[in-house]
Amino acid sequence: MAKADYYEILGVSREAEEREIKKAYKRLAMKFHPDRNPGNAEAEAKFKEIKEAYEILTDAQKRAAYDQYGHAAFEQGGGGGGAGGADFSDIFGDVFGDIFGGSRRQRASRGSDLRYNMELSLEEAVRGVTREIRIPTLEECDICHGSGARPGTSAATCPTCHGAGQVQMRQGFFAVQQACPTCHGKGKIIKDPCTKCHGHGRVEKSKTLSVKIPAGVDTGDRIRLAGEGEAGEQGASAGDLYVQVQVRKHPIFEREENNLYCEVPINFAMAALGGEIEVPTLDGRVKLKVPAETQTGKLFRMRGKGVKSVRGGSQGDLLCRVVVETPVKLNEKQKQLLRELEESFGGPSGDQNSPRSKSFLDGVKKFFDDLTR
Numbered sequence: 074m075a076k077a078d079y080y081e082i083l084g085v086s087r088e089a090e091e092r093e094i095k096k097a098y099k100r101l102a103m104k105f106h107p108d109r110n111p112g113n114a115e116a117e118a119k120f121k122e123i124k125e126a127y128e129i130l131t132d133a134q135k136r137a138a139y140d141q142y143g144h145a146a147f148e149q150g151g152g153g154g155g156a157g158g159a160d161f162s163d164i165f166g167d168v169f170g171d172i173f174g175g176s177r178r179q180r181a182s183r184g185s186d187l188r189y190n191m192e193l194s195l196e197e198a199v200r201g202v203t204r205e206i207r208i209p210t211l212e213e214c215d216i217c218h219g220s221g222a223r224p225g226t227s228a229a230t231c232p233t234c235h236g237a238g239q240v241q242m243r244q245g246f247f248a249v250q251q252a253c254p255t256c257h258g259k260g261k262i263i264k265d266p267c268t269k270c271h272g273h274g275r276v277e278k279s280k281t282l283s284v285k286i287p288a289g290v291d292t293g294d295r296i297r298l299a300g301e302g303e304a305g306e307q308g309a310s311a312g313d314l315y316v317q318v319q320v321r322k323h324p325i326f327e328r329e330e331n332n333l334y335c336e337v338p339i340n341f342a343m344a345a346l347g348g349e350i351e352v353p354t355l356d357g358r359v360k361l362k363v364p365a366e367t368q369t370g371k372l373f374r375m376r377g378k379g380v381k382s383v384r385g386g387s388q389g390d391l392l393c394r395v396v397v398e399t400p401v402k403l404n405e406k407q408k409q410l411l412r413e414l415e416e417s418f419g420g421p422s423g424d425q426n427s428p429r430s431k432s433f434l435d436g437v438k439k440f441f442d443d444l445t446r
């Protein structure tokens with residue numbers, strides 16, 4: 074099916090200013106918003122279309138691309154992750170907050186979204202894990218199946234607003250829309266409420282959910298479980314559950330993007346002479362060759378031993394920083410050996426043994442020479 078033109082969808086000219094586009098969007102989105110058209114798939118599709126057009130045309134870069142190439146501009150790779158996934162709740166924050174205000178809530182409304190904070194170990198975050206969680210939530214009442222009315226009875230259409238939920242009041246020249254005072258905006262009246270949920274259609278419960286955390290998540294990632302939030306009022310759709318990931322600090326590894334960092338101490342004899350050490354990776358120990366004359370702080374990169382991000386891409390690396398450790402608790406014999414070593418540094422070859430000290434001292438000398446000039 075060929076896609077309709079974004080300008081036509083919003084009913085604006087190709088020269089329309091952003092303000093005009095926003096206005097058109099508000100008007101159309103109010104009309105087709107799923108909260109106003111519960112269960113109407115056609116309205117929902119229309120709403121998605123409107124939202125997509127709005128998102129493209131209010132982004133200067135995307136609009137320019139669209140003007141030049143049409144829909145082809147966004148066909149590769151799903152359009153840069155924006156227009157595709159229609160998340161209805163997010164727009165209320167910006168454009169809609171002011172329009173719907175409190176009145177939106179008074180309709181038989183979609184259940185609230187819930188957030189669950191989940192702490193994971195680094196290993197769990199890297200490999201993925203399935204966790205059982207218990208969450209307190211509102212669920213559809215099993216006696217009235219969400220209608221709020223006692224079984225065998227049903228909710229009656231409100232006689233005041235005839236089911237619209239809103240009434241028009243005249244104030245001088247103005248006609249003002251207000252929530253219906255009889256049904257408080259719900260459009261229905263329950264004469265004989267369900268005894269279990271007292272007409273709300275929902276009851277408090279805690280439920281256990283099995284949550285599959287994909288491999289490669291990191292702190293700040295959110296996993297959306299559609300429809301696992303609170304049940305809606307009187308049969309309206311349920312909200313979503315967002316699992317917010319927090320990765321605990323690991324005793325050895327630190328993650329930065331897809332790379333892992335760790336510090337490995339080596340003694341200074343090994344640093345000078347070279348050798349082999351064992352370093353930890355998330356998949357077990359591996360051997361690392363330390364070349365002779367390794368300085369403290371040197372980073373060794375082990376390709377592919379890092380993390381593969383949940384968002385795809387290539388696997389990161391493990392970066393091991395070797396730290397030369399000063400020996401402690403030396404016995405007399407060891408101290409004697411070190412003194413002999415130190416004396417040998419003082420000889421004519423001393424500069425050669427410590428290239429960094431030499432260049433540092435040269436730098437210091439030049440610094441003071443320049444000062445006294």
Ligand SMILES: [Zn+2]
Pocket residue numbers: 214215216217218219221222267268269270271272274275
């Ligand atoms: Zn009930």
Ligand SMILES: [Zn+2]
Pocket residue numbers: 231232233234235236237238239253254255256257258259260261
């Ligand atoms: Zn009413």
